[in-house]
Amino acid sequence: MTRVFVTYRVRCAPSDIAARAQGIAVEQSVEMPLAAVMQPRIGAHIVGRVEDIAAHESGGFAVRVSLAAETLGPEAGQLLNMVFGNTSMHDDVTLEDVELPTEILAAFGGPRHxxxxxxxxxxxxxxxxxxxxxxxxxxxxxxxxxxxxxxxxxxxxxxxxxxxxxxxxxxxxxxxxxxxxxxxxxxxxxxxxxxxxxxxxxxxxxxxxxxxxxxxxxxxxxxxxxxxxxxxxxxxxxxxxxxxxxxxxxxxxxxxxxxxxxxxxxxxxxxxxxxxxxxxxxxxxxxxxxxxxxxxxxxxxxxxxxxxxxxxxxxxxxxxxxxxxxxxxxxxxxxxxxxxxxxxxxxxxxxxxxxxxxxxxxxxxx
Amino acid sequence: MTRVFVTYRVRCAPSDIAARAQGIAVEQSVEMPLAAVMQPRIGAHIVGRVEDIAAHESGGFAVRVSLAAETLGPEAGQLLNMVFGNTSMHDDVTLEDVELPTEILAAFGGPRHxxxxxxxxxxxxxxxxxxxxxxxxxxxxxxxxxxxxxxxxxxxxxxxxxxxxxxxxxxxxxxxxxxxxxxxxxxxxxxxxxxxxxxxxxxxxxxxxxxxxxxxxxxxxxxxxxxxxxxxxxxxxxxxxxxxxxxxxxxxxxxxxxxxxxxxxxxxxxxxxxxxxxxxxxxxxxxxxxxxxxxxxxxxxxxxxxxxxxxxxxxxxxxxxxxxxxxxxxxxxxxxxxxxxxxxxxxxxxxxxxxxxxxxxxxxxx
Missing domain, CATH: 3.20.20.110 (Ribulose bisphosphate carboxylase, large subunit, C-terminal domain)
Known part of the structure; x- marks a missing residue:
């Protein structure tokens, strides 16, 4: 299934970043303990995945997470909600980039002029x-x-x-x-x-x-x-x-x-x-x-x-x-x-x- | 004319706070150099006023500014726009409080239940x-x-x-x-x-x-x-x-x-x-x-x-x-x-x- 890739910058201790990255992937998808997810297909497709963790050029870490495109709508509010909604409440996280598949780009359409x-x-x-x-x-x-x-x-x-x-x-x-x-x-x-x-x-x-x-x-x-x-x-x-x-x-x-x-x-x-x-x-x-x-x-x-x-x-x-x-x-x-x-x-x-x-x-x- | 009182927390050097406070008052009202304001009534009523500058309990300064209530609408977006819109782009400023006159409270109405x-x-x-x-x-x-x-x-x-x-x-x-x-x-x-x-x-x-x-x-x-x-x-x-x-x-x-x-x-x-x-x-x-x-x-x-x-x-x-x-x-x-x-x-x-x-x-x- 189509994925959306979202990059966050997280400023935390190196020993915490793996757990923080996983926490963001869960928060921005199913927002619950994974042990409570009953359906295997939700664990496989809907739960966010940590795709990469790297040093960020300005300090801290760049965390790249993928989300299921179907969770986004595509609708502008739901896009914001899924890429940054709850995570916006963590002061040490900024939203750095969102990579969207062509069909979502086309659905929103961008500037008309x-x-x-x-x-x-x-x-x-x-x-x-x-x-x-x-x-x-x-x-x-x-x-x-x-x-x-x-x-x-x-x-x-x-x-x-x-x-x-x-x-x-x-x-x-x-x-x-x-x-x-x-x-x-x-x-x-x-x-x-x-x-x-x-x-x-x-x-x-x-x-x-x-x-x-x-x-x-x-x-x-x-x-x-x-x-x-x-x-x-x-x-x-x-x-x-x-x-x-x-x-x-x-x-x-x-x-x-x-x-x-x-x-x-x-x-x-x-x-x-x-x-x-x-x-x-x-x-x-x-x-x-x-x-x-x-x-x-x-x-x-x-x-x-x-x-x-x-x-x-x-x-x-x-x-x-x-x-x-x-x-x-x-x-x-x-x-x-x-x-x-x-x-x-x-x-x-x-x-x-x-x-x-x-x-x-x-x-x-x- | 009725005033709205807005409190900001500003984290800056003590030597800068007077200018920063005045800058916020201008930014959130006429957003232009005061020397370019031609109408005396706008200078007297529409331009924001710094009402108080005090130490903030958590560090930095608490800056209390008053704005003309008539600039706000009252409309929810315009309220946000006038109390924090452009100033939201200053990383060292947070919006702490907004005090509104009863007629604006009544116009918005609050919780119905x-x-x-x-x-x-x-x-x-x-x-x-x-x-x-x-x-x-x-x-x-x-x-x-x-x-x-x-x-x-x-x-x-x-x-x-x-x-x-x-x-x-x-x-x-x-x-x-x-x-x-x-x-x-x-x-x-x-x-x-x-x-x-x-x-x-x-x-x-x-x-x-x-x-x-x-x-x-x-x-x-x-x-x-x-x-x-x-x-x-x-x-x-x-x-x-x-x-x-x-x-x-x-x-x-x-x-x-x-x-x-x-x-x-x-x-x-x-x-x-x-x-x-x-x-x-x-x-x-x-x-x-x-x-x-x-x-x-x-x-x-x-x-x-x-x-x-x-x-x-x-x-x-x-x-x-x-x-x-x-x-x-x-x-x-x-x-x-x-x-x-x-x-x-x-x-x-x-x-x-x-x-x-x-x-x-x-x-x-x-």
């Missing part, structure tokens, strides 16, 4: 994409729309809501989206650039579905969702229900330490349909090392059976001055997201935005 | 409740139903699915639930005890809704959901849509370290409607100290405005021998969950179950 779809939305050629965030929350619909217009006048590819912007009384979704679409449309006629507005969508599934449908009616082609806030199963439901829509994935509630970022953003987000995963860039206000960011970007774009590449979106305290460095580091199949640093220009936000856009557009890749 | 509702379901007086788990997954519907019947014959209050049991081909939800309900009904007539079957419900919202509706038609009064797998917003949607149903909350994907367990199980699960949060007992196969378990149980049952108490469900490698110790520790407003240890009795599982039930029922609280 990927970087080529996002480039096509804004008429970009084979270059990196630019994106900013509308901030701060607390502004009225009119203020947000005016800001969107001023930023769109700088010729951006994408303008997304800040992830704190939801459906608050001071800027209700149903009023905000049409107003911002309209403000950006005015700027588009002036710049000739098909700047795309990306509203932030949150809440339970019925609220999300209504918000995405409303956005689609307004001509929106991409929305942003935080999969770990709304739940992976419901994020994937949105991808299935709106195949024409592209999805930015926001990292809110991903935590930092227990699921390896390359797996979270480059594989799990992507598997469930994120076209463009936002993650934390090195050198910003989060403490990720450059090598970790490289692994995220590589994973997001790596060949992966039938799954389209996603476009990595490094973000978090970036500045325009760093654009050449970041594009040299990440390459052209990247979307750069700069928010607060553009807003620091205050009344000169259009000029600051145009400068950011020009640096992205005109960068000469080495 | 609580311990008295669960006791009423199985005709129990003011005593602790007993629960077991059907394991392992991989069994057929017939095998699971037969096992449920043998365990129900021991007189349990609740029999829940193992959390790995979802809607797999080997035991589809729509076939499993009626078969197990029927098997338990036979045992109920023999024991005279109203043993309740608690199916495991997972997936996206439409799948969850269909599963809960099917269970309700079969007479099921309680289901189990892992809120951090399906997403808090969708768990809360289930609570709102099925007010007559009680909910066990499973800890899958809660991680262990970044949201304090007393907050996760005693407040967040409870706020969104979990009647009985399952969590990790001390002395089992997870490494929680007894004091942490005490805090979880205390938080789950503490008076909290209009919110009903929830009944704590310590679990994870428990044995019947420990029942007296656990009931002395947790008191009578508790549900004890023993799974694998009963199954170790194999063909004598009914006798082992009856022994567990008797120890819970007959315990003399000191």
């Amino acid at each position: 990927g970087i080529e779809g996002l480039r096509a939305q804004c008429g970009a050629g084979p270059r990196a994409l630019s994106c900013t965030a509308l901030k701060p929350q607390g502004q009225s619909v009119e203020e947000l729309a005016a800001l969107a217009g001023r930023m769109a006048a700088g010729g951006l590819d994408f303008i997304k809501d800040d992830h704190g912007i939801a459906d608050q009384a001071y800027s209700p979704f149903a009023e905000r989206v049409p107003a911002i679409v309209k403000a950006i449309a005015v700027a588009r006629r002036a710049t000739g650039i098909a700047t795309q507005y990306v509203p932030s969508v949150t809440g339970d599934w019925e609220r999300m579905r209504a918000q995405i449908a409303l956005a689609r009616e307004e001509g929106v082609k991409t929305v942003m969702i935080p999969p770990m806030v709304v739940g992976m199963p419901n994020f994937h439901a949105a991808v299935r229900a709106f195949p024409g829509m592209a999805f930015l994935g926001h990292p809110s509630m991903t935590g930092g330490a227990r699921i390896a970022p390359a797996l979270m953003f480059g594989k799990l987000f992507r598997l469930f349909g994120v076209d463009a995963p936002i993650f934390v860039n090195y050198g910003g206000r989060f403490a990720w090392p450059a090598a970790m960011c490289r692994r995220v970007a590589d994973a997001a774009r790596a060949p992966w059976g039938p799954i389209k590449p996603a476009v990595p979106v490094p973000a978090g305290g970036m500045t325009t001055e760093r654009v050449p460095e970041m594009l040299d580091f990440y390459g052209r199949d990247t979307m750069l997201l700069i928010g607060g640093a553009l807003l620091l220009a205050r009344e000169n936000v259009t000029r600051a935005t145009a400068d950011f856009v020009a640096r992205v557009r005109d960068h000469v890749h080495r | 609580g311990i008295e509702g669960l006791r009423a379901q199985c005709g129990a007086g003011p005593r602790a409740l007993s629960c077991t788990a059907l394991k392992p997954q991989g069994q057929s519907v017939e095998e699971l139903a037969a096992l449920a019947g043998r365990m129900a014959a021991g007189g349990l209050d609740f029999i829940k699915d193992d959390h790995g049991i979802a809607d797999q081909a080997y035991s589809p939800f729509a076939e499993r639930v009626p078969a197990i309900v029927k098997a338990i009904a036979v045992a109920r007539r023999a024991t005279g005890i109203a043993t309740q079957y608690v199916p495991s419900v997972t997936g996206d919202w439409e799948r969850m809704r269909a599963q809960i509706a099917l269970a309700r038609e079969e007479g099921v009064k309680t289901v189990m959901i892992p809120p951090m797998v399906v997403g808090m917003p969708n768990f809360h949607a289930a609570v709102r849509a099925f007010p007559g149903m009680a909910f066990l909350g499973h800890p899958s994907m809660t991680g262990g370290a970044r949201i304090a367990p007393a907050l996760m199980f005693g407040k967040l699960f409870r706020l969104f409607g979990v009647d009985a949060p399952i969590f990790v007992n001390y002395g089992g196969r997870f490494a929680w100290p007894a004091a942490m378990c005490r805090r979880v149980a205390d938080a789950a049952r503490a008076p909290w405005g209009p919110i009903k108490p929830a009944v704590p469900v310590p679990a994870g490698g428990m044995t019947t021998e420990r029942v007296p110790e656990m009931l002395d520790f947790y008191g009578r407003d508790t549900m004890l969950l023993i799974g694998g240890a009963l199954l170790l009795a194999r063909e004598n599982v009914t006798r082992a179950t009856a022994d567990f039930v008797a120890r819970v029922r007959d315990h003399v609280h000191r």
